Amino acid sequence: MAARRKSTLAGGQVLVVNMIPRSLSRETNQDSEPSITVNPARPLEIVGTAFTGDPMGGAFAPIYLSSDGGNTWRLNSIVPSAAGSALGTGDISLAFGSTGNRLYGGILRDPTFNFETLRVAAAGGTTAMQTLGSRPDNDQPFTHAISKSARDRVYIGNNDFQAAPRTATVDVSANGRTAQAVFKSVRVETRSTVGQDGPQIRPVAHRDGTAYAAYYGWRAQSGSFPGNTLVVTTDVVVVRDDKGATTGATPFRNLVDPSDGQPGRLVARNIRIPFNRNGSPATGQQRLGGTLSVAVDPRTNQSATVYLAWADQPPQSMLTIHVRRSTDRGVTWSPADLFTAANATNAALAINNAGVVGLLYQQLTGTGATRRWVTHFRQTSDGVNWADLVLSTAPANVPPRRSIRTWATTTTSSPSAGTSTGSSRRTTPRTRRTSPTGSSTSATPILPLTGCWRSTAPPRWRRRSIRSSSRSRANRRAIAGGLSMDEVFPVLAGVIVGLVVPTVVPSRLRWLVAVVLSVVLGVTASWISGELAVSTVYILIDVAQVLGASLATWVLVTAWRRRSARAA
Amino acid sequence: MTPTARSGALADRARFVFQATVKKVKATTLKSMAATDRTIVVRVDRVIQSPETLSDYAGHEVTVQLGPGERVRPGQTLIFYTNGWVFGDSLAVQSIGHEEATTPKVAAMSPFPEDPVRNLHSSEAMAQASQADLIVTGRVTSVRVPAGEARARAKAMAGGGTTERISEHAPVWQEAVIDVDETHKGPGRHKQVVVRFPSSTDVRWYHAPKFQTGQEGVFLLHKQQVPAAAAKAANLVALKAPEYTALHPGDFQPLEQLPQIRMAASASAARRRAAPRSRKAAPRSRPAARRAGKRGR
Numbered sequence: 001m002a003a004r005r006k007s008t009l010a011g012g013q014v015l016v017v018n019m020i021p022r023s024l025s026r027e028t029n030q031d032s033e034p035s036i037t038v039n040p041a042r043p044l045e046i047v048g049t050a051f052t053g054d055p056m057g058g059a060f061a062p063i064y065l066s067s068d069g070g071n072t073w074r075l076n077s078i079v080p081s082a083a084g085s086a087l088g089t090g091d092i093s094l095a096f097g098s099t100g101n102r103l104y105g106g107i108l109r110d111p112t113f114n115f116e117t118l119r120v121a122a123a124g125g126t127t128a129m130q131t132l133g134s135r136p137d138n139d140q141p142f143t144h145a146i147s148k149s150a151r152d153r154v155y156i157g158n159n160d161f162q163a164a165p166r167t168a169t170v171d172v173s174a175n176g177r178t179a180q181a182v183f184k185s186v187r188v189e190t191r192s193t194v195g196q197d198g199p200q201i202r203p204v205a206h207r208d209g210t211a212y213a214a215y216y217g218w219r220a221q222s223g224s225f226p227g228n229t230l231v232v233t234t235d236v237v238v239v240r241d242d243k244g245a246t247t248g249a250t251p252f253r254n255l256v257d258p259s260d261g262q263p264g265r266l267v268a269r270n271i272r273i274p275f276n277r278n279g280s281p282a283t284g285q286q287r288l289g290g291t292l293s294v295a296v297d298p299r300t301n302q303s304a305t306v307y308l309a310w311a312d313q314p315p316q317s318m319l320t321i322h323v324r325r326s327t328d329r330g331v332t333w334s335p336a337d338l339f340t341a342a343n344a345t346n347a348a349l350a351i352n353n354a355g356v357v358g359l360l361y362q363q364l365t366g367t368g369a370t371r372r373w374v375t376h377f378r379q380t381s382d383g384v385n386w387a388d389l390v391l392s393t394a395p396a397n398v399p400p401r402r403s404i405r406t407w408a409t410t411t412t413s414s415p416s417a418g419t420s421t422g423s424s425r426r427t428t429p430r431t432r433r434t435s436p437t438g439s440s441t442s443a444t445p446i447l448p449l450t451g452c453w454r455s456t457a458p459p460r461w462r463r464r465s466i467r468s469s470s471r472s473r474a475n476r477r478a479i480a481g482g483l484s485m486d487e488v489f490p491v492l493a494g495v496i497v498g499l500v501v502p503t504v505v506p507s508r509l510r511w512l513v514a515v516v517l518s519v520v521l522g523v524t525a526s527w528i529s530g531e532l533a534v535s536t537v538y539i540l541i542d543v544a545q546v547l548g549a550s551l552a553t554w555v556l557v558t559a560w561r562r563r564s565a566r567a568a
Numbered sequence: 569m570t571p572t573a574r575s576g577a578l579a580d581r582a583r584f585v586f587q588a589t590v591k592k593v594k595a596t597t598l599k600s601m602a603a604t605d606r607t608i609v610v611r612v613d614r615v616i617q618s619p620e621t622l623s624d625y626a627g628h629e630v631t632v633q634l635g636p637g638e639r640v641r642p643g644q645t646l647i648f649y650t651n652g653w654v655f656g657d658s659l660a661v662q663s664i665g666h667e668e669a670t671t672p673k674v675a676a677m678s679p680f681p682e683d684p685v686r687n688l689h690s691s692e693a694m695a696q697a698s699q700a701d702l703i704v705t706g707r708v709t710s711v712r713v714p715a716g717e718a719r720a721r722a723k724a725m726a727g728g729g730t731t732e733r734i735s736e737h738a739p740v741w742q743e744a745v746i747d748v749d750e751t752h753k754g755p756g757r758h759k760q761v762v763v764r765f766p767s768s769t770d771v772r773w774y775h776a777p778k779f780q781t782g783q784e785g786v787f788l789l790h791k792q793q794v795p796a797a798a799a800k801a802a803n804l805v806a807l808k809a810p811e812y813t814a815l816h817p818g819d820f821q822p823l824e825q826l827p828q829i830r831m832a833a834s835a836s837a838a839r840r841r842a843a844p845r846s847r848k849a850a851p852r853s854r855p856a857a858r859r860a861g862k863r864g865r
Contacts, residue, residue, distance in 0.1 A: 056652030074656030
C-alpha cells in the first residue's frame, strides 16, 4: 500500500488508503466506475473493481483484493477478458455470498460486451472466475448475493435489450453454489415503455427471503441521444418478491401499485432526467443519466425497512438526489424526502448489521472554473439526522478534454475516478508518480471501514473520457511543441504593443493603454490556448508575458530611436 | 530456430522484457508470497520492452517465477522474457524464457534504446499490421454520419424515437473518407476508402481511433471485426465492399512507423502466399504417397 492516513467519522475510524498496489505506483489509468464489496464471512477480505486492465495485457482483468481489512492491496487477474485488452472489462459488479466465501458477478466482457455471469470459489486464488452464462445485447449488470440454508441466492440486475421494450431484468439463481448454476431471467417491467427501461436495475435481498428491485421505467423521451439533448420521462419503480424470486412463473409481483393495479410500486412518477452522451462543463464533465440505489435493513425481522435513493432534474438543478424510506415492505413511502441533495449524482446506499444507513454521493459545487466535485459520506440511524463526512473535493474541470499544459503540470482528479462507493483515486499522471518502492503522494483516497456493509451499490454512470497510457504519451509529445506555441501569442502580442503604443498613442496615455492592452491580450492568450478552462491563474501568467514583452520592446525601441537621433 | 529468431519469438509473446542480474534463488520479494524452487529474486538492470507502468523498474528487485526447465545461478546477467503475475507490495512476473545478456543481443532487441514503452508499441504495431486487411497511407478528407444512419435518425426522431438503443455504450458510428496516397497491403489499388469508426468516447470505444479531417498517416483497416451477433447488437450494419472499420488503437499509426509496418505487411503477405501452397500441396502429396506405397508393395 502506498499511502495511508487516519481521520475520524462519527466515533468510528476511517482509513485513507491508496488501493493501487505499490508495485504499480506509476500507473496512470483512470480506473473508472469503482465499486467495492466485503466478504461477510471474512470481513477483512475486500474486493474492489474498476475499468482496470491487466497491467501486462494478460487475458484476465484484475480485481483489487485486500485480505487485511484494506491495509494492503494487490491485483488478482481473474476476470475473463481478452489478451491485450486495454480496458480489462466493461461494466462489472461483484458480490460475495454471505457465507461460503464465493464471489459472484456480472460483467460486460471485453471485447464483445456480452453479459456474462461469473463465479469463483475464492477471490484470492489463482483460479479465474468461471463463466456461468453469456448473452449479448445487455447493459449495466449489478450483482447482489445472499446465503440461506447453505445456498447462495444470486441476483444480477441488468438491462436486457433482448427483452425490449420491457428491458428491466433481474437474473436470479436459486443456488449459485451448484456446479452448473442456472440463472433465470426475470422481467420485472410490466408497464408500457418508450422502447426500453433505464439501465439501472438494482436488486437487494434479505435473509428471510424478501427480495426487492428498483428501476427506472422509461415512459417518454424527447431530444436526441447522439445530439446529447435526450431527456427521459420516467417512473421510479420498486418491485418485491416474498420468496426470493426463486419460485413461481412470475416473480417480483408481490408489490402492486394502487393507481393501476400493476406490479411495481411507483415511488416517483413522470420525473425527468437527462440522459447524456457526453458530459459538459456545466455538468462538471459528468455524463448524466440518473442514479438509483436501494438497500434493505439486514437485521432479523427488519426486511420491511427499505431505503431508496433516486435522482431527477428539477428546475435549477443539474440532478437532485432524493432519499425516501418504506417501513411496510414498499407499500407506502415517506411522503417527503428524508434527505435531498441538489446538483448531485452517483448515490450509493447501504445498511449495516447495526441498522445504520450509509449514503455516498457526489455533489457539484461552485460555478464556472471554480466548480468542484465533493464526495460525501452520510450516516443516519433514524433517517432524520444525517452525519456528514466529506471524503474528497476535487476540481470539476480537470482533466479537460484538450489542454496540453494541464496534463503536464496539474494534479488531476475526477468524479469518474472518484469515490462513490468508498474507493477513491486521483489520477495524476505527472505529480502522483512515485518509484515502485517509494511512497505515493496521492492525497485523498478514502475508504470508509465503519462496520461491515451488507450491500454495496456501485454507481453506474460516470464520465468516461478515459486517458490511456499511450494517449498520455501522445499528449506529452504534444507538450514539447505545445508549450512553446502557447507562449508565442502573448510574447508576439507584447512585442506589437511595445512597437505600436509609443508610436501611436499620446504620451500621457501610453502607460494606461499598454496595461489595458496587455490585460486584454493576456486574457485572450489564456482563452485561445484552453488554459482558461483550467485555471484563471494562467491569465496572470499570460498578462505578465504580454506586459513584459511590450515593456522590453518599448525600452529597446526608445533606446534605438535615441541612438538614431544622436547619430543624426 | 536461430538465436535471433528465438529472441524475436519470445519477445513477441512477452510484455515485459528486461536485462537483470540474479540476486537470489528460491526467494521472493513479496511478503504475501512463499518462495518456491521456481521463484528467484533479480535486480532489473535495464528495461528493454515494457508497458508504461513498469518502464521505470531499472534498479529495482523483482520476483521471477521460472518456467519449466529454466535454471539460473546467482550473479548471472540475463535477458528475461516475462508476463505479469502478482502486483502487490512488489512485482512478480512469470518467465517464458531467458537467455544470456550480451551487448549485441540487447541492442538488437531495442530499436528505441531509451524507450522500452516505444519498443513494446512498435512490436504491437507490427502485430496489428500483420492482422490488417488493408493498409494505406493517406489523409482524411471528410468525416460524416453514415448516409443510411443519417436518414434513419431523421426518420426516427420525427417519430419521437431513436435508431440506436439508448445506452452509454452506443458506438454512434461515423465514417471517415480517406484519400489514399499508397496501398501497402490488401487487394487492389484504392483512390479512396471509407472507414467506419465509433465516435463515442464511452469506455467501450474510447480507445478506438477518432478520425478528423486532415489527419494524415498510416491506416491499418479491417473488414468486419465484430461477431455477427455483437454487430447486430451494436447496430453495426453490414459494410459495403469498399468500407472498413478501425476499432483498435493501433489501427492508425504515424507516418514514421511506415517502414516497419511495410516490413510486417510483407512478412504476413509472404506467410499468406506460402500457406495456400502448403495447404494445396498436402492433399496432393497424401494420395501420391499412398499410390507410391501401393506401388512399393
